[in-house]
Amino acid sequence: MKLPIIAYGDPVLKKVATDIAPDEYPNIKHLVADMFETMYGAKGVGLAAPQVGMSMRLFVIDATPFSDDEPQLEGFKKVFINARILSETGEEWPFNEGCLSIPEIREDVYRKSDLTISYYDEDWKHHQADFNGLAARIIQHEYDHIEGKLFTDKLSPLRRRLIEKKLNDISKGNISVDYRMKFPAAKKGR
Template identity: 35%
Template sequence: MNTELRPIIQIGNPTLRQKAAWVDDVHDPAIQELIDDLITTVAKANGVGIASPQVAQSYRLFIVASRPNARYPHAPQMEPTAMINPKIVSHSSEVVKDWEGCLSVPGIRGLVPRYQAIEVEYTDRYGNLQKQELTNFVARIFQHEFDHLDGVIFIDRVQSTLEMITEQEYQKLVSGNTK
């Protein structure tokens, strides 16, 4: 399998603000190649998720790939999962604020309110409809990536600029080093 590291576009690029197109054929070789490339790209970038609009491919497709890494040291481990034409079927009433960053918004973190639990549906890369309940950090990743499909970036959801910090300050926060 020959995968490619794709360049990640950054805030200001108009593709990030578009509503992404429905994927009609998950078996299309170009879609399968995009999935493989996204999995490679998110791993190399120390991300826990990536949406296809972030590599300038405006499709309703993203990867959830939670695992502990330098950017998210406490993330749970899971296999990278392609989620195609996803939707949120229902959600908890409980909303939790936590820190988020984005590969398309380098150097900035923000406290973002998200549903604590969500029930989702998506088509997997093999064309099967999947239904899952996601909670906590993985639910947060899904909601963050899902927003990308509608042209929404996490900073749009931060309630106050006082709830934004640099990546450097965030790393001090998670390591307990506040100096």
């Protein structure tokens, strides 16, 4: 089932998400499937639970669309539960990022090239793994969501001021997207 994506301005996107336990979410695989369906329907490569209104430490990624740039990303599809980034190293490099919760805005964001992360998959198996390049970037972007951060938080104050009207329009629902969204400041009855 495709879930509505929460738009910029909703408090759930700025809240640090909480860990979850297997007994709290016995149907986690169903939620994961819904999140992948939602992400694919919106043509995204990552989606975090806060973006569908759930303040839990869960995100999904499928970096396959970037396999032309990095062939090792073909079929790179993962689920991250209760993730913790243990280290971020390497050179910071810019990449033009976007976000399903902030449609039609793309900005260059600097992130470190390598990371080590601890997480559980949808079968509650623990992993500790190293990622680099675009895989690391997608993970960092989605990880920021469960930490209550958005890519726009990484922009300079000047850059944020320049896109402020667009951000306010997104929050109010004054935007056209081809996927379901919930807008925190939309006028009722529209």
